[in-house]
Amino acid sequence: MRDEEIDRVLGGEEDILPSSGFHAAVMEAVHREATAPPPIPFPWKRAWPAFAAAALALVGLLVNSSAAGPPDFDSLIPVAQSVGAPWIALAAAATLGSLLLSRRLADERY
């Protein structure tokens, strides 16, 4: 098979025509979309104080730990285990993973 034949077959392909109801179906979908209630926005106003408090707490923690010298990570391990930190980390990772996956699937769909 030569390039000329590939060009002839693929380049000479006729376009197909949409069915008679296609235009109406699209416009109906557009109309539905236009009249659908807008998605509920993320409540940034309510969330900002919590974000700010978390950021402040993090900064405070960093300042405290840097003032107290280099951290002793070995002493933190038993404390972390006693409060179930590995399970918390696992749950957080699973939540993050499911969030990212659902966003990705939603992006593909819409």
Add this chain to the structure above:
Amino acid sequence: MSHDEDREVVREVLAGDDSAFGRIVTRWQGPLVSLAYRFTRDPGRAEDLAQEAFLRAYRTLRSWREDSAFSTWLFALALNLFRSELRRIPPRTVSLEDVAELRDGRSEIPGVEQSDRDRAVRAAVQALPAKYREALVVFYFHRSDVAVTATTLGIPEGTVKARLHRGRELLRRKLTR
């Protein structure tokens, strides 16, 4: 409808006149359904995909920057949608074994009908890896225009040429096996 008219219609839609979108659908329904058909080889699914592409265009009309032709933006958007939908539910492809085996064009087999050969070529395109299939389909859809193909695919022209070259090479190999 010219580029200026496209721009005008888009502005009308963005100003709240949803019915103006009908003019966009009228103008681009043929090309969009045809492009979808070249990927799916199924008229029903092609219309479903084209409808979804129009709907996505309507939702994201504000993201068209007007620095490129409306058609370029629309085809790129549609192609992204087709790509993800076809990854989710791949099109049914005709097995090459079902189609008459081909030999090199210099020694054509007597009795093999032209339409069989054409079907074989199209089936072989469907069976190519996605990046070569997309390059070939979009290139021929745009009447062999490398620059427009590159813009639609969002890749440099050199990459388009390389993919076309490699895609044709794979096609030849499949069809002469």
